[in-house]
Amino acid sequence: MICAEAISCNGRPCEIEVQGLTRRFGKTLAVDSIDFRVGRGELFAFLGPNGAGKTTTINMLTGLLKPDAGEVRYQGERFDPHRLAVKRLIGVVPQHNNLDRELTAAENLLIHGRLFGMSGKGLQQRIGSCLEFADLTAKRDTPAGKLSGGMKRKLVIARALLHQPEILFLDEPTVGLDPHSRRKMWAFLRRINQQQQCTVFLTTHYIEEAEALADRVLIIDQAKIIAGGTPEQLKRSAGNYVLDIYREDEVQNEFFADRPAALQRLEQLDTSVRIRETTLEDVFLQLTGKRIAP
Amino acid sequence: MILHGVRAIYLRETLILRRKLVKTLLASAVSPALFLLAFGYGVGRGAQVGGVDYLAFLLPGLLTMSSMNQAYSIATEINISRFYFKVFEEYLLAPLHRWQIIIGETCYGITRGLIPVVIIGIYSLLCGVNLQFSPLFLLALLLHLAIFALLGFIAAMIVKSHSDQATINAFLITPMMFLSGTFFPVEQMPLAIRAVASIFPLTYSTQLIRATLTPEATVDYALFAVLGGILIILFLMAKRIVAKVEI
């Protein structure tokens, strides 16, 4: 089931349009004919468990992998990774921190800038402001290999922002961060989305991350998109209220559109029951019948 | 600027090389010194080969072989950056044509290949052997280094893992080192081995570089054409391969 909302652009001009995108690795179907659209300036989350096909999708969207079928359009134009102009639109933060460990934070940015055809004073200024934006000014001359995990992650993000992309892809931006740093990273991502007016496409397997950050969420499982919409829409489609019904050896969930309906049902039950508001995790569980949490 | 990609890649590689220059220098000084001791002063002492002292024969061979090893060694580095640190993705994501990656890396391989030239130059002074570093030698050297840097690049693009790389080295690079006329003239070897040697590019570059370095020798200009031909073929191969490469 795909919400109608997932294939519109949420009332904004369309930035990314994906149709029938498919990729196999031998016999494994990694991404199976997925369709979606992302509007300009949206903060868009691609939520799915390990092995769902998130990284494969990003790699196809950025030209690192060739799709077996389907097409990608950026701002209405068909994506061809051999056309260089479109690559300037895109910034990528891969799942793996692929920094040059021997080079300093500033040198890592310098090389990226040069690869994107930047040079001279303009590049130096941009390096300075990206380091500042990522709170890394003090680490300017520290080799990237000697930064903490959170600093490395931020440096990779700063690097992706250096050439002022219009679309930023982030593959699991908060993986490996402690809860405190994760919250700070969320604020940082929101700042990128708002201050740099960047369309943000991120993948995550943390449900609360998608819920806290995203304008819209697309849920992918086993290579297929199984639902999409704003977190509120997704919760509404399952039912805003849920009962946890404690049976002998399991907890059953029942969903209700509103609180009175849930209370009415609660009266009829004689086992132990809890009533609460639906979370995105409940939606995911209901759709897939399994837990996503790590 | 159209070559920004070439320059960026070259800058990145040489910045890293600079960080480990001393280590690289020392490491590339050791093996030619050992070969020089074992072959030059051990086996071949006092012998004459092709009308010159064995040392005057051996040193140009060692120069060619060691510089080949350095230029080819970019294979391992690209491999690590591709499969392990995944820095290579940065090149694939950047707005540059993929042939720029080939040229950037080849220039880096050539730069690395110059290190042993300095080292063997010093050894030849110590041994009292007169090598003639002429413009003709420089041209031959550049062709030679570009060929092996390209081979290294191609190897790094076609392997699927780091251990494949070791296999290529064992079956291609090591035989080439010993059968291409570094230590003794190819003509002295059995016919079968001469046939094998004739498909190794190192055979031709050793012959050419040795001739340009040795004052008494005459240079076979046809060899420039052979090396130039090999270079063009390898570049076209690299171009095809890199166009298809996925992360």
Ligand SMILES: Nc1ncnc2c1ncn2[C@@H]1O[C@H](COP(=O)(O)OP(=O)(O)OP(=O)(O)O)[C@@H](O)[C@H]1O
């Ligand atoms: N290079 C590859 N070769 C073979 N199979 C692959 C390759 N890359 C991905 N796959 C397979 O494709 C499927 C999707 O993988 P992908 O990396 O896209 O998942 P993911 O959603 O990013 O997972 P994770 O959360 O673990 O990063 C998996 O079954 C995986 O094993």
Ligand SMILES: [Mg+2]
């Ligand atoms: Mg992934």
